[in-house]
Amino acid sequence: MEGIGAKRWNFGTSNELLVRSSSLGIRDYLTTLNSCLNGDDSRPVVPLGHGDPSPFPSFCTDQAAVEAICDAVRSTKFNNYSSASGVPVARKAVAEYLSRDLSYEISANDVHLTAGCFQAIEILITALATPGANILLPRPTYPIYDSRASLSHLEVRYFDLVPEIGWDVDLDAVEALADDKTVALVLINPCNPCGNVFSRQHLQKIAETAYKLGIIVVADEVYDHFTFGDDKPFVSMAEFAEIVPVIVLGAISKRWFVPGWRLGWMVTLDPHSILKDYGFVQSLTNVLNVSTDPATFIQGAIPDIIGNTKEEFFSSKLEMVRKCAEICYEEITKIPCITCPCKPEGSMFTMVKLNLSLLEDISDDLDFCTKLAKEESVIILPGRAVGLMNWLRLTFAVELELLVDGFSRLKNFAQRHSKKQP
Numbered sequence: 433m434e435g436i437g438a439k440r441w442n443f444g445t446s447n448e449l450l451v452r453s454s455s456l457g458i459r460d461y462l463t464t465l466n467s468c469l470n471g472d473d474s475r476p477v478v479p480l481g482h483g484d485p486s487p488f489p490s491f492c493t494d495q496a497a498v499e500a501i502c503d504a505v506r507s508t509k510f511n512n513y514s515s516a517s518g519v520p521v522a523r524k525a526v527a528e529y530l531s532r533d534l535s536y537e538i539s540a541n542d543v544h545l546t547a548g549c550f551q552a553i554e555i556l557i558t559a560l561a562t563p564g565a566n567i568l569l570p571r572p573t574y575p576i577y578d579s580r581a582s583l584s585h586l587e588v589r590y591f592d593l594v595p596e597i598g599w600d601v602d603l604d605a606v607e608a609l610a611d612d613k614t615v616a617l618v619l620i621n622p623c624n625p626c627g628n629v630f631s632r633q634h635l636q637k638i639a640e641t642a643y644k645l646g647i648i649v650v651a652d653e654v655y656d657h658f659t660f661g662d663d664k665p666f667v668s669m670a671e672f673a674e675i676v677p678v679i680v681l682g683a684i685s686k687r688w689f690v691p692g693w694r695l696g697w698m699v700t701l702d703p704h705s706i707l708k709d710y711g712f713v714q715s716l717t718n719v720l721n722v723s724t725d726p727a728t729f730i731q732g733a734i735p736d737i738i739g740n741t742k743e744e745f746f747s748s749k750l751e752m753v754r755k756c757a758e759i760c761y762e763e764i765t766k767i768p769c770i771t772c773p774c775k776p777e778g779s780m781f782t783m784v785k786l787n788l789s790l791l792e793d794i795s796d797d798l799d800f801c802t803k804l805a806k807e808e809s810v811i812i813l814p815g816r817a818v819g820l821m822n823w824l825r826l827t828f829a830v831e832l833e834l835l836v837d838g839f840s841r842l843k844n845f846a847q848r849h850s851k852k853q854p
C-alpha cells in the first residue's frame with residue numbers, strides 16, 4: 433500500500449472553494465490589525481473598527497430583555513426543536529412589531545426567524561443562487577453579501593452609493609448593470625458602512641427601478657430605527673411592496689445591543705404573489721428546511737423582549753449614539769487628512785476619505801490602519817474591506833470617553849505623519 437502522504441485525495445472542490453472565498457472579510461482585517469497592536473502600550477485599545485457596543489456599560493441591553501430570556505428558560509416551554517420558520521408566538525410578535533411602522537399588517541406566515549440577520553443573508557443568497565444568476569450590491573458594501581454569494585456561485589455586480597448626493601444610489605448604474613439574469617438588488621438602510629438614511633422618495637425610486645428591471649429588493653434593515661438625523665426618519669422598504677416584491681431582513685442584534693443572542697428574521701412581502709408564483713417561496717422553504725434554527729428559548733423570549741422593552745430604553749440609547757456621532761463628525765473636521773462627506777444620520781458607522789497627499793509615509797488605507805494600530809492602539813477598518821480603497825470606516829458607537837481618547841490619538845498620529853510644510 434502507498435503511504436498516506438503519497439496518496440491522491442479528492443479535494444479538488446475545496447481548492448476551488450478557497451480561491452472563491454479568498455477576498456478578505458472584515459474579520460480578516462480586524463484580526464490582522466489586532467495582531468499589529470503594541471503589547472507595551474499600557475493604554476486601552478480603542479476599537480473603532482467593528483460595530484459591537486454591547487460590552488460597554490453605556491450600551492448594556494434592557495433588563496426587561498434579560499428577564500424575558502430567563503423567564504423563557506425557566507418556563508421549560510421552549511426546550512423543543514423549533515419548526516423551520518420559527519416558533520409561532522415569536523413569528524407573530526415580530527410580524528406585529530414590524531407592522532407598527534407600516535400602513536398595513538404583516539402576516540406571521542411571512543416571517544421566518546433566523547440565527548441573526550447573518551443567517552437570513554445566508555439563506556436568502558443560497559435560495560437566490562440559481563445557475564448564471566447575478567445580484568446587485570451597493571458599494572461601499574457590507575462584505576458578507578459578497579462572500580456568501582461567491583460561496584454559492586452567485587455573480588455579484590456593484591452599483592455605487594454616491595457621497596456627493598448623501599450616499600444615494602446611482603440609479604442609472606443600477607439600470608446599466610442589470611440584465612435578464614439579475615435576480616435582486618440589496619439595499620442596507622440605515623446604511624452600514626456610510627451612516628446615511630434613505631429618504632422615502634429615494635426608496636420609492638429604487639422600488640420603481642427594481643420593478644422596471646423585474647428584480648426583487650432585499651432590504652437589510654438590521655439598523656431599523658437607528659436614526660438620529662434631524663429630518664431623516666427611518667422608512668421601511670416594506671412600504672413599497674405594492675410596487676415590487678420586498679424581502680426585509682432584520683434582527684434584535686443592533687437595536688437591543690445583543691448581537692450574541694443570534695435572533696433575526698427574513699420577511700417576504702409579496703402582495704401580488706410574484707415570489708410565490710415564480711416558486712421562490714418554495715425555494716426559501718427548501719433552504720430553511722435544511723438550515724439550523726435559532727435557539728428555541730431565545731425565540732420564546734421574543735414576545736416579551738419586544739413587549740416589555742420601554743420606549744425610554746431606545747430613546748436614551750439613541751441619544752447616546754447621536755452624541756457619539758456628533759463628536760465623531762466634529763473631531764473628523766479637525767484632522768486635515770480625513771474628510772467626512774456626509775454627517776452620519778443612522779447606523780453606527782461613517783465613511784471618511786483619506787487624503788494621502790497630505791501624509792508623508794503612508795502608502796494607502798491599510799498602511800494607515802496598520803501604523804495607527806501599532807503606534808496608537810486605535811483600530812479602524814480600512815475602506816478596502818468594504819469596497820472603497822483609501823477610505824476608512826469608523827464606528828462611533830463606543831463609550832464616550834474612549835471615543836474622545838481615540839480621536840485625540842488619531843489627531844496625534846495624523847500630525848506625526850503629515851507632510852511638513854516647506
Ligand SMILES: *Cc1c(COP(=O)(O)O)cnc(C)c1O
Nearest residue numbers: 548549550574624654683685691
Ligand atoms: C450586523 C449586520 C448584520 C448581521 O446581523 P446579525 O444579527 O448580527 O447577524 C447584517 N447586515 C448588516 C448591514 C449589519 O450591519
